[in-house]
Amino acid sequence: MRRTTIGRSVAALSALAMLAACSTDESLDEPATESAAEGADEGAEEGEGSDDGAEAGSDDEWFDQSEYDEQDEQRSATFEGDPEQPYLQYIDGEMTDTSEFASDGAKKVCFSNASIDNPWRQTGWITMNQQLQVLQDDGVISEMETRDAQADDNTQIADIDYFISEGNCDAFVISPNSTAALTPAVERACDTGLPVVVFDRGVETDCPTTFIHPIGGYAWGIDTAEFLVENLEEGDKVVALRILPGVDVLEHRWAAAERIFEENGIEAVDFFTGADPTEIKNFISDELATGEIQGVWMDAGDGAVAAIEAFEDAGQDYPVMTGEDEMSFLRKWDDTGLTGLAPVYSNFQWRTPLLAVEQIFAGEEVPTEWVLPQVPITEDERADFLEANDGMPDGHYAKFGGEDLPGYPDVWQERVIP
Amino acid sequence: MTTADATTTRGATLPMSEGGTAARLGRTLRTPGGAVFVLVAVLLVGVVAANPSFGEPGSLIRFIGRTAPIAIAAMGQYFVIVSGEFDLSMGSVVTMQVVIAGNFIGQDESRILPVMLLMLVLGALVGVVNGLATTMLKVPSFIVTLGTMLALSGLVLYLTGGAATGNPVDSFRQIGRGGIEGVPVLDVIPYPAIILLVLAVAAVWLMRRPFGRTLVAVGDNPQAVHLSGSATWWLKTRAFVLSSLAATVAGIILVGYAGVHPSVGQGYEFTAITAVVVGGVVLGGGRGWVLSAAAGAFALELLFTLLNFVGVASTWRDTVQGVIIIVAVAIGARAWQGGRRRRNTEPTTPGAEPRHTGSAPTTPPDPGTT
Amino acid sequence: MNALARLRPTQLTSTGIVYLVLVLVLVLGAVITAASGRNFFSGGNISAILTGTSILGFIAIGQTLVILAGSLDLSVPYVASLASLLGGVTMAGQTGNIPLAVVTALGVAALIGLVNGLVVAYLHVHGFIATLGMGLILAGYLGTTYKGSAGSAPRDFRLIGALNIGPVPLSTIIMLGCAVLVILLLRRTRIGHHLYAVGGNKDVARLSGVRTQPPVVLAHVLCSVLAGMAGLLLLARLSVGSPTIGTQGGYDLMSIAAVVLGGTVLAGGKGNILGTLGGVAIFAVMDNVMSVMQLNAFLQDVVRGLVIVIAVAVYARRNADLRPARFERSGAARHTPAPTTAGGAA
The missing domain is CATH 3.40.50.2300 (Response regulator)
Known part of the structure; x- marks a missing residue:
């Protein structure tokens, strides 16, 4: 039994090699021969090589100090x-x-x-x-x-x-x-x-x-994280609700915030929610079951209401929180009177x-x-924006x-x- | 975990009647439909070990409440899967219902009942369309429901401009958010937990009726049922209707639990199918118990909770989940294999190929189909 | 539809119908495009349509193999993303690294496919779950390791994505080349025949002395490799590797839809690559026309959903009518309503 399996695997591998050959042959040889002829048409492609090389080097370290400083x-x-x-x-x-x-x-x-x-x-x-x-x-x-x-x-x-x-x-x-x-x-x-x-x-x-x-995203991260740091104490716990990994604009927001939390001794746990309020609520409920949460950070305000409701349903005090200028958050923020900030993209x-x-x-x-x-919307400005956007749906942005x-x-x- | 306990014992009385209670229980637990209850128990122990406060009755009942929508969806998906089909439109149905609740009920309490009626009618309609397209047009259900998934979610987003009006009135949301307060020991019994219990009982009842037995038979061997004269199209269409209605109920609960957002319900079909399969129900039909499907949902939710409590890094959660799903189902497949070897010495390798045509077409469905 | 009805008696193969539908879609597309004041057959538009076929084409060819073998592969988007990243990071902008990068990316893809295949064939986990799980495993790895795009393709490699021979993109030609190889594999090799046999009816295949596992494993390996090639092509087009590029395209479900649109029976055992290419082309033309019409993005999904169901309904009805009697009993589909089931019923 074993032996025939191996035999088949060899057959499989050779077929695989055939396919690999199909890609390597054509990807290497053909363009190489044709590139001279096509070079003129491909003007757009020229002069990028050096840029790309530089950018590849910065990928290991996601955080970019100079961009951070500039946006700051x-x-x-x-x-x-x-x-x-x-x-x-x-x-x-x-x-x-x-x-x-x-x-x-x-x-x-x-x-x-x-x-x-x-x-x-x-x-x-x-x-x-x-x-x-x-x-x-x-x-x-x-x-x-x-x-x-x-x-x-x-x-x-x-x-x-x-x-x-x-x-x-x-x-x-x-x-x-x-x-x-x-x-x-x-x-x-x-x-x-x-x-x-x-x-x-x-x-x-x-x-x-x-x-x-x-x-930009670093500015978002700085605005929000500094607000949380100001309103929390060292050793407090912040839950960071993120939509999904691998999207640079969102990663920038978190990269800046994470750094500031670290520098100020705030404990931050992050979680990917897919912007699904069900996930958000489940996660916050579980975190609340393990201990108190003093702050909530979001990389986008969708689903902020579900996060706040998780605190209500668990009978816990409202956290210090940053959401977004989305109407649902502004309204819930107004209703609950929690300490919050609405960052704005x-x-x-x-x-x-x-x-x-x-x-x-x-x-x-x-x-x-x-x-x-x-410019983030602060508590003092909130009423004006709520009034100006009265009648707008929850998914509207102030x-x-x-x-x-x-x-x-x-x-x-x-x-x-x- | 009263439902779970109840099933374990009920399940034990069904598959084989010979031997002592303990022996029968042991045998049941070795089938995939029984093993999932062991998995739930193990995970529960793990979760409580990671966070003792989770073991308090109040926490447990809340957990049951929050798992109710996915467990209900899994039971709905079970009907479709056991009849040999797939329902990928479930997530879109949930989203549709959530959005309808948000946009049509709004802040007007008097609209709750008519809109809920509308939601149920629309849910049933989606099921009928899925069922008829599958049975009458002979389009594989995977494709039909993939089509309804795309069409429904596109239509809902188009008609509502992104589905973002806002949450419906709080009294409606109580269905998913509230509960009976002031209960001794438990503190509160969430409404979703009650809904789940009622629907679980109804599902078990349904699976013991001729409908349920024929449904499993049709999943096991479509020819057999056809020859016996039952209308396959009507059976399967009812299964799809049940699935869409389950998604509707899940949607109603989720509006309360989480609120209105276009991403509520996204990926629900995959979670539900995974729950059903973790519950030992065989894709391809003909095998598995409805309560095991619900237990599969509990196993998944417990797994997510355990990941939260243990503090697995956010980016690795998917990986851990993927490994556990494969391992659980692989073990389940072995169990079916073991279970079937005893009954049937034919040299088949079931599991990946659930329906082996060798068995007599008139073989009744597995006794443990409830 | 009239044309269809008239042609029906003359033993039109299901692939024939696929291409008939494609012609219909093309005619419709040309008319609509002309009505929008554009030329459907201009070089730029044809190139755009063909480019649209190449990536889904690679994945759908692989998916056809897996479906023929009676399984499914939902992990392809993640394999494509991973391959684009491994390729991009290994190349790091240097032409000299291309061979190593291609081998690394396709090798890892093959390994993933091997694991999928072994889990499906030997652990008896349904392909749906095995590859859903594998997709999650890879998603976690991608999210942990890559926080955005990484690596870079050197200019020579990017030419694969940018070069056109006439109006035909090089990427499409490579895709068609792979299609030919897979067609040869299916038609000329023993394991190719076994693939059909195992997918059609595993028990019958086993009783006829076919070892049922190797074809399934091979199908999964090739499917992953082809998804890896799609990833490399994406790398060539994007110039960087991206952890989300596979999921962005929704290639898992869309490739399955394209395969079935191409006349392959989802339960396995019946279908072919040519049909799949037709299915992919139908999607590409449809997308092209909807973009020219500037149809709302949400409505585009509605149209896609309806077309999938309606088109497949056309084949399925015909299959049910024309199925030779010998398939009546044995062709019981696994997770579909066997279109074979006592055909005349409906």
């Missing part, structure tokens, strides 16, 4: 522009000259969206479409063609390539699904010579005309890309890295920044997803 500073920076229009504010810095793009007439924008798979993105997507309507009425934009990658890097790369070859676009707006993976595709978009606007998550190239984003950034396109075609210079304000757009408030209240 930006938290207290002065922002240019009208505070009434935070979506147009920016930190003074390098500007991109866009005079070459100055031209009249309505333009076609091609928008490659990572996904609309969470309430934050859905809210922003509604806001963006409202902004689009305004710009269409003003004759700035003729149409916006959108491709939704459904949270798949590979699909988004194909989407961008499709736009480049088939889209007849005048400008690209890209919200990358992930940072490193989308870099080559964004570079190809830049190579068309058309303006490229990147927002939310970044890419590892400075080729885009402007890269729009709130300060500014949802109003979804307005900025199309406004940037307007500025670019007007030939006005735009910030090369357009850093938008990212700092969505669309109060002056035509559909306000109905389209957000009814959550009309285009």
